[in-house]
Amino acid sequence: MDHDSAPPANPPRYKLRLFITGSTPRSTAAIQNMRRICAEHLQGDYDLEVIDVYQHPDATRDYQIVATPTLVKVLPEPLRKIIGDLSDSERVLAGLNLAQEP
Amino acid sequence: MGKQHRPIDTDLDLALPKTPTGIDGLDELTFGGLPTGRPTLMCGSAGCGKTLFGMTFLVNGARRFGEAGVFMSFEERAHDLSVNVASLGYDIDALVADGKLVIDHVHIERAEIELSGEYDLEGVFVRLNHAIDSVGAKRVVLDTIEALFGGLEDSAILRAELRRLFAWLKDKGVTAIITGERGDGQLTRYGIEEYVSDCVLLLDNRVIDQVTTRRLRVVKYRGSAHGTNEYPFLIDEEGISVLPITSAGLAHPISREAISSGVQGLDAMLGINGFFRGSSVLLSGLAGTGKSTFATAFVDAACRRGERCLFFAFEESPEQIMRNMSSVGINMQTHVDSGLLQFEAARPSLYGFEMHLARMNRDIERFDPSVVVVDPISAFRGPSAEIHATLIRLADICKSKGITAMFTSLSTANEQMNEGERSVSSLMDTWISLSDIEANGERNRVLYLLKSRGMNHSKQLREYRLTSHGVDMVDAYVGPEGVLTGTARVAQEAREREAGVVRQQAIDRRRRELARKRAAIEREVAERMSALEAEESEVAMMLEEDEARERTFIDERVRMTQLRGDGT
Structure with missing residues (x-):
């Protein structure tokens, strides 16, 4: 696990993929939750792509998607998958290595 | 494991469409x-x-x-x-x-998954x-x-x-x-x-x-x-x-055709000049009694008739069997070359019975033989219930396909029947027992038919020899002391001849003795007669003397009276 990942001069740029299933309530909720977390914690320093698996079924194989919604943190390493509608912000932040110091 | 004889209503299944798996056996049992x-x-x-x-x-x-x-x-x-x-x-x-x-x-x-919501x-x-x-x-x-x-x-x-x-x-x-x-x-x-x-x-x-x-x-x-x-x-x-086994019913097609055992003398012992086609034959015997030889003779005969044979060898390698059988004049190689004979060899301990059975079943399905030999079934060791189930199924598979099957089984000297034999004996139509009798410092091989269903078979013990031209049945000598084999038979025959001579001599001797006795008695009679005659003649002499004396006495008295008469 990397703790103090990149030097402050060059903060890590997050590369995130959010896999959803059309416009189901759960998908919508996930997108909203993600937007909120990004706004609060990533200060615009991220690259989020929302992928609808119905439109791009191949992507499920490439990213090993089993459940939806799934947020995949592609960068920075290591790869993490956060499964669910992202309603539990703390778990999401833990998965993104952004857990706040208590 | 109980056998099933439940009639299965296949019409019932027409309603439910099925997808074949293509796996041997699974499609049958489903x-x-x-x-x-x-x-x-x-x-x-x-x-x-x-x-x-x-x-x-x-x-x-x-x-x-x-x-x-x-x-x-x-x-x-x-x-x-x-x-x-x-x-x-x-x-x-x-x-x-x-x-x-x-x-x-x-x-x-x-490790890379986090759950959130x-x-x-x-x-x-x-x-x-x-x-x-x-x-x-x-x-x-x-x-x-x-x-x-x-x-x-x-x-x-x-x-x-x-x-x-x-x-x-x-x-x-x-x-x-x-x-x-x-x-x-x-x-x-x-x-x-x-x-x-x-x-x-x-x-x-x-x-x-x-x-x-x-x-x-x-x-x-x-x-x-x-x-x-x-x-x-x-x-x-x-x-x-x-391996589906529920199909093991008793509705086997039955044949009346007899097929040769490959041994002339044995054919003659079986009432129908061979085995029934599709029957199961158990060949049990002690080590070295020629079980494999009988089995290969049977295979040889089948191949000569142009039938396909599958030989399951569990003790010897095919090469070894072929070499050994060439010493009794059976050439298996030509049958292998012509494709009529196939060997399947495996160590019994290589897999469990079920695996062997499954393998044998598959080999039988593929090769489609009309004759199968398993040499020997006694090679299987394990719980008797398992052996029993396995052999029953094997025998049933063969019967259901009309295959004539010959199973050899090694018996031990002290045990009348081993596990394998006991468990399959009821399934077997013909049971040939090979044994060897030890006497006079040699072992001789004898054969008898323990049973043979549906034929009036010989009930005799027969001696056989394994010669360079195959199995040779010998007429057994049956005498007052039981069945004799080998040199004992030869010796007994010689003894019989000798005894005849001795008897003849005894009769002659008795005859001579009798003659001598008669002569002796006659001599004695003659002696006694002569003694009697001597006595008689002596008595006669005495009588004569007495008479003479009497006469003299009377003469004396007459003379004396005459003399005295003058005086009166």
């Missing part, structure tokens, strides 16, 4: 295969062959039934899978390239749907979907989603196999049998006496009759074979 368009649960502990079953189902579908398939693996990677089944001769990569098979490895790494398994649905549609798959295997429980934790959501997945598979109309790891007290570790209930197959891998046997059981098959026993199955380089 009367056609797995339920078409429904999921089947296949559970078993690790190493049971679940993945192989699934892959065989798909490969057979693609190759033989023109149905494309999807293999969704939750455990092995696609590459590992294709390497693992390559040993069965399955070229997975080629099938994938031809668009007949899709392999999707679903990888779940617990509610989710569904739409990802799996989409992947599966995409894979199915991409090749127009009719068959699907999910191996082992329970791995999801490890990655996503056992939650109500997951269970609900799996239930939905199986229902979705049904709607999709694909015939699916879902594999599951065997759990404690339930069929699968996470109890997914609750959701897949149309057809449940249980695979088992049991070790008894250090021998492993794989078995398969159809636990449930909704809407269809099926065999309910445990069936042994076999995985080897030729794929999977299941």
Whole structure:
């Protein structure tokens, strides 16, 4: 696990993929939750792509998607998958290595 | 294990469409295969062959039934899978390239997963749907979907989603196999049998006496009759074979045709000049009594008639048998070369009985022989119930196919019957016992027919010799001291001749003695007569003397009276 990942001069740029299933309530909720977390914690320093698996079924194989919604943190390493509608912000932040110091 | 004689109503099955698995035996015992368009649960502990079953189902579908398939693996990677089944001769990569098979490895790494809020398994649905549609798959295997429980934790959501997945598979109309790891007290570790209930197959891998046997059981098959026993199955380089045994009824076709045993003298002993075609023959005997020789003579005769023979050798290698048999004038090599004779050799300890049986069944199916020899059945060691079941099934398989089967069995000297013999004796139509009798410092081989159903066979003990031109039956000597064999027979014959001479001599002697006696008596009579005559003549002399004296006395008295008379 990397703790103090990149030097402050060059903060890590997050590369995130959010896999959803059309416009189901759960998908919508996930997108909203993600937007909120990004706004609060990533200060615009991220690259989020929302992928609808119905439109791009191949992507499920490439990213090993089993459940939806799934947020995949592609960068920075290591790869993490956060499964669910992202309603539990703390778990999401833990998965993104952004857990706040208590 | 009880035999089943339940008549099975096959009409019942017409209603339920079935998808053949192409696995030898499995389609027979399920009367056609797995339920078409429904999921089947296949559970078993690790190493049971679940993945192989699934892959065989798909490969057979693609190759033989023109149905494309999807293999969704939750455990092995696609590459590992294709390497693992390559040993069965399955070229997975080629099938994938031809668009007949899709392999999707679903990888779940617990360490990289974080759960946050509610989710569904739409990802799996989409992947599966995409894979199915991409090749127009009719068959699907999910191996082992329970791995999801490890990655996503056992939650109500997951269970609900799996239930939905199986229902979705049904709607999709694909015939699916879902594999599951065997759990404690339930069929699968996470109890997914609750959701897949149309057809449940249980695979088992049991070790008894250090021998492993794989078995398969159809636990449930909704809407269809099926065999309910445990069936042994076999995985080897030729794929999977299941051995259905419920068909072991007694409705064998019966033949009245006699086929030669290959030994002239033996044919003569059997009332019909040979064995009935399709009958089972047990040949039991001590070590070195020539069981294999009789068996090969039988095979030789069959091959000469142009019949196909399958020889299961469990003690000797085919080369060894052929070499040894050439010493008794039987040339097996020509039959092997002509393709009429096939040897199948294996060490008995190599697999369990069930495996041997499954292998033999498959070999019989493939070679389609009219004569089968198993040499020897006594090589099988293990629990007697197992041996019994195995041999019964083997004998039944042969009978049901009209194959004349000869089983050899090694008996031990102190034991009248060994386990194998005891268990199969009732199944055997003809039982030939070979033994050797020790006497006068040598062993001689004798044969007798313990039983032979349906023929008026010889009840005699017969001596036989193994000569350079085969088995030679010898007329046994039956004398007052029992059956004599070998030199004892020869000696007895000489003794008989000698005794005759002795008797003749005794008679002559008696005759001479009698003559001597008569002479002696006659001599004695003569002596006594002469003594009597001597006495008689003596008495006569005395009488004469007396008379003479009397006469003289009277003369004296007369003279004296005359003298005195003058004086009166």
